[in-house]
Amino acid sequence: MDIIAILEDILAATIRGATPLLLAALGEVVAQRAGVINIGIEGMMLIGALFGWVGSFYFAELLFFAPWIGLLIAGFSGLVTAALFAFFAIRLRGDQVVIGTAITLLALGFTEVVYVRLFGQTGSLQSVPYFKQFDVPLLSQIPFFGDALFSHNIIVYLAFLLVPCVYFFLYHTQLGLRVRACGEHPKAISTVGSSVSLLRTISLLFAGAMAGIGGGYLSLADVPYFTPGMTTGRGFIALAIVIFGKWHPIKTSGAALLFGLGFALDNRFQAFGWDIQYQWFLMLPFALCLAVLAGFVGKAEAPLALGKPYDPSE
Amino acid sequence: MPNFPALFRKVKSFSVSIREIILPFFLWMLTPFLILVAAFITNGIIIFLFGYNPIEAYVAATKVTFGSLRGVGETLVKSTPFLMTGLSVAIAFRCGIWNIGAEGQFLIGALAATWFGTKIAVLLPNTPWIAVPLCLSMAVVAGGLWGIIPAVLKVTRGVNEVISTIMLNYVAINFVSLMIDGGPLQETSKTGPQSDPIAEWVFLPRLSEFLPRLFESHRIHIGIGIAVILAIALTFVLFRTTFGFQLRAVGEGAAAAKAAGISIAHNTLRVFFISGALAGLGGAIEIMALVPHRLTENFSPDYGYTAIAVALLAKLHPLVTVATALLFGALAKGSFAMEAEVGISRQVTLMMQAIILLFVIGSSAVKFFRKRAL
């Protein structure tokens, strides 16, 4: 393989690897901007992966539409999981860290139980209709970049299109403005007549839906089947991405690409016989995230009210 | 003639102790108990909705866990990592520190024990009396130092420990992978992502070695004893020493503790070390006590996260943690029976743990329990 082909391959794999992380992270940006730290994101992704795949499985005869229905169901299942989170975190004002842990454990158990129920202990991998590669007309003809950037499945493009959308939402709509205010000073926003619970719930539901779709990507686009525990910590990586991206959607997409690169190099290093262990690249994002938090690499400022339940009577 | 005044005082002090100690204690224990009942029922309903028979499943689980001496032994073996990580979480949360990093600290402890057992122990051939304690202390130090990292970040840079410990978990997972998959600790044959087994003289002794008749081929090992003794010791430290007093004061009321002359930073560092050390020791015990005595990928089935449920259900009390760890060990053990006999995936235990956690959250939101929770 010549060097161009290798780079092309790595770039393409980076983008594919970054997509599910980006989807989940975009949702998480909004939730954290509203002041909710959702560490149940891993669980929501897993639930999305399962239900997306189940959806596509049951609507398989619709062929082309099956993965789309699957993706919708994935998003919806993530949203329902987030609603559970919202009930405990916003209604009951419980500790968000504990609830997040519970949601992740719940999803790990639940998805496996459902999977085993449907397909048995040793069920062989059930392939379902999935998102096929979609070459963007003309653009995919560009040498090098065509294959690397424009020969992916459609969700990849949609995910990256969502970045400016979320940016627009947060910085150019009134609701986005209120969401940001809500994560900074909930009391202030409630004194001008907004409902903190409502804003936080909406943000959380969005985060859940996005995490669900990100999970759905794994079982409908990345590979056409579901395996229990298939998210392998991607939810937590998304969490790191949000911090690394300093709670900003565009920076977050950059961080997602960086982490996607880690995944891309993961499989390729040994193949190339290079003398660096791939785990270094897997470790890097988390270490970088720590460095950012500690203020060694630029300064990251979390929303001021992040993780604090809002009690209007105080 | 009995000494009435003295007798009266005794009766009176007894009635006071009922009112002051025994009754509150029962009320205090009531919440976890009710949470458990509610969780079992909720979980049962979910199982039922999936088309399994929950009663059959619970009976199968109970039989295999507490139905025989061997079953009890296995339950104890399975409980040990839950107890060690549970204690780790309990002591940290007690001090108001949200250490979500027991998972990573557990792995780093296991890694240290593996390193010692495979590389260093050969320098001390056939000397279990030196090698075993040395190996355990190695894990204590490694886990503790790993725990110190988020503490230092918190004290010096103000980094929130929830995020930093989660991140460190993944650094640890990948670091372990680095070591055993292509790294210096990979097995000599270089076939799979696992280490060599540790040297035989670093194995933790089993009960069957002392009482071969009674415990023949049982897996009960002295690590269980170590864990229980630690639980008792921690209870003593927490409630009977100035160190524990300071630590609880910081956790329950940091501002008041500070005004009393207690240093928040010192206690944060100490508690993180202890918390990490306990989890690390738990990892070492698993390596040293159980076949195959080697570090593998996915060595921990989320012990560090489950530990949060173990500790919170025990209301962060080390002694009660023994009971809740036993319960979680039984769940882990029983899940195999449920899988074999009813067909439900054994991962149902994770769901059960989550439901317990959610009920703990829910209970602290209900006014009646709020006073008694956490």
Place this chain on the structure above:
Amino acid sequence: METDNILELQHVTKTFGDLVAVDNVDFELQAGEIHAILGENGAGKSTLMNLIYGLHQPSGGSIHISGKPKIFKSPRDAIANGIGMVHQHFMLIENLTVAENIALTVAQFSSRDGKTDSIESDLKSVSQENGIPSKLSTFRYKKNDAIRLTEALSQRFGLAVDPSVLVRTLSVGLKQRVEILKALAVDARILILDEPTAVLSPQEVTDFFTILRALQSDNRSIIFISHKMKEVLEISDRITVLRHGKKVYNGKTGERSARGLAREMLGEELSEVERKQNKATTDLVLNISGLTVLGSRNETAVLDVSIQTYRGEIVGIAGVDGNGQRELAEAIMGLRPSKFGTVEILGMQPSGTKNIRRCGVGYIPEDRRTMGIITSFSIAENLMLNIMHFEHLAKHGIISQKAKNRAAMQLIDTYDIRPPFANIPAAALSGGNQQKIVLAREISPQPELLVAVNPTRGLDINAAQYVHQNLLAQRDRKKSVLLISTELDEVLQMSDRLYVMSRGKLIEATTHRENIETLGLLMMGEAATNA
């Protein structure tokens, strides 16, 4: 009912549990009037305002706007009825720009009712030549529109502020302007200003008053809450005085002298505590010189303070809340670093709370429930919550339960803590008994110096008297007591020497009862501005 009162409160009462915060208060506000409300800490001023702004709902009585009775379930209702409030702690989002903060409020209300029409037409006249939108979209946040709207508002009301900077970069005075703009952006006809000058420098106050007058000439009404007599006399048209939740005076400004008003505020029922005459000693205990301390927002909270206390005396520091007393006490206790100056205790300069306590300093913090005790701890545990105690009760770090309980029962006996059980949580106790725990713990080791901050706040008369007796006993034992309190009565009764703290500075004062009005004026910053 026809009145020219834009706002009228009739027999408004608010209770929190047993506490009557506002007691049957009538209040009237006319259009274009600046109405000042005077009162000591805890007189019920803030509660009254929160009732008007919909943050609390009255337990009794009614609120009328332009003669019509209204019920405000939340601030939203109050805003819709033309009420705006500038809180003492600003309700601004620091990490957003000025324009964004304004837009947050405007978009909420501009489309929903006709209230903002007038402001929109106002703005149109200002902005027509530039084509500025007078209204913000409720969906889109257009940065430039928001900036222009903010600019137009600033121009319209003469409140200059840069709309595109982050709020956190602004000075306090400018932040306050943004708060006022926020209220005006939704066309507030009634502005409630809670201690607006507390945070301003004298120059800023002058500017601020100019703004208020402009608003007044715009036929807007202002409720001006303050401690500062001089400012009240300068700016207001009418004055209402509250004491212990009751309205005690209402009249036109100028009808009553400053002294007369101070008397109304403070009341005259001073009870006497029996105290022995005592001879001043010359044994120095606490010696602070040139102490400057920063507050939690990095503002200078204590400025160049020097004070000495001697054995056998109580030195009082009077002053209104938030004038640096808390920071001074925390600096003495080593809980807050000092920027300049030294704190000497018995000739030593210990560092850190632990070492300071070891030198023999006791501390009764102002916030009992967060700094004084740990509510989830038992009485016995709270009684040993002091580095001095638990180190004595322990041998090799192990606390003897017997010693602990014995020590606890002894203190419970001596200080009459009820219920007398060592092992029940402190949360179950009344405020007075919780304070007894703090007293027992801090006084029983016979500290050379006792720093007490608002030691009787929230206590009933008996409990307060008990605290006073204990402080006097400490003095009679030839120990030194530094009493920092916002209760003027208390410091007057208790102190051998008296200081007043105002804006971080200490001013020496006399303890003569006849001078109560002078003291009141000192506390309200009179002397500080005269000096």
